[in-house]
Amino acid sequence: MKYGKILPDGEVLELTEGEATSARLAYSRCDDYSYNLSAGNWRPSTLYLNSNERLPAGIAKSTFESIMVASLNVWKNGTNSCGLSRALNVPGSISSGTWTYDANISTTNTCETADGLNVIDFGPLTGNTLGLACTWYTASGIPVQADVRFDTSDRSWVTSTTGCSGASYDLRSVVTHELGHVLGLGHATENGGSDLTMSPSITNCNASGRTLGAGDLTGIYVKHGG
Template identity: 45%
Template sequence: MATALVATFAAAPVNAATSPDGGEADCPSSLSVDAISRGVNAIECNLVGAEIRVDGLGLYVPEPGTGVSMEAIGELEAIHSEVSTSPDGVLSVEGDGPDVLRLAVNSAFVDSSLEDSHVSAQTDTREPDYSRCLENSATVNANWFIGYVEYELNTTENLPPGLSPAAWEALALESAETWSNGHNSCGLNYTQFDLNLFRLLNTTSNSNINADTSCGTNDGRSIVDFGPLDGTWLGWTCTWTNWVPGRPSYTIVDADVRIDSTRSNWTTSPNSSGCSGDYDIQALMTHEFGHFIGFGHVSEWGGADLTMSPELTPCDGSARLLGLGDLAVLSETY
């Protein structure tokens, strides 16, 4: 079944303020979806730094000309939300799920007969002959302006039992290389990507993702770590963006990934006979690195779907490798 991505926004107080012309700013008494849709100026209403809760998850109103988004995947649900402030202060919030696009597949790496997938983004019916190598749905939230993307990996803190620092580093590197090199399960060979996910160094610093499930503020360091996440969340990615004149969308300037450290049902051998109810760390990391470079959740059909599907199945490592839609959006974006 397709995962519903629905957001509700908790009311937040709005301070009285003055507009640039000296008059009283048009600020609502509380911040809600309706109020934001009618237009709220974060500068005039002193909202920069205020927290907005989305289904219990938190984002902070960013500085003018910047944005912040979160992608979360759990045992029971997945969610996407983003908050941006235009250069002139207008606040925008999106939280009811991303628009799923149907990509025209690049004929350089796949036969043109596969350009029209036999599944639709408007239905959750899984056809008997479904294949992740035919599914071409994709979502792009933002992208890095440069293809050389550096991240820091915390290899020492909060690792789950049985996962050594060396093993954690190896699987994180392999997950990053999957996107850098277009590794896929469909036998497609296409290497013209202007993308290099590069591990800058090992660190003992923590990602800027809080245990109460909120994205912090941009600190200019992209960190990947294990750490506590509330509830049944498996992994979180927060991305921070800047508005760049002349570009059609916000550009990623920082991104953090956190994998939940409070659970013990992780595995690095999803296909082993001993796997029962455990989630594959490498499959999740490959999914989260997709968010890290700007891609959102796509259609969910109830099985070995695309890497960017909003559902992970226990003892299923298929998301370690890209499917057609994952590869197509990579080639379109980078």
């Protein structure tokens, strides 16, 4: 099978550091139904989680694994704080095991040659990128593989926002965002800074991405409605 590096929106999908602005108060994430879909319709089965290498200080293997499962379940269950409900049939499962597979993502934020495995790991990324997802397509435009990497380049990750300060970022929010890309969602073009999970950026100590906004839920329903 031929693999290509054609990506949704013609670029690597990455979540970057954001700055708080007054616009983010102008529109509730529960009122913003914005979403973007990536090309094709793929139903991934197994996501191989490399929790054995390059874990950041303070992030235990078991913690990373539980965050991954919880974040995938947010998409599967449509978990939100907006009182919205959708019938979903979201595919995929997390396989932690003792895998040492590496995501096919370079230190310069580019997608390398596909190997047919959907891998999630930690590793160095460039600039202000917190997490990055690569998707590979066949020559006919069918998505066949997705890899995700979370940054370890002088990055401060937290798993609880209690006492969070400085340039620290909520790992679970970033994980949930990147899994949205794996499941076929692009970056949302928001209406006035509503801070959706699929926003292209996130502010420090912001845990809102742990659950879905209206646009996130609508997008996953269009892609994987049950």
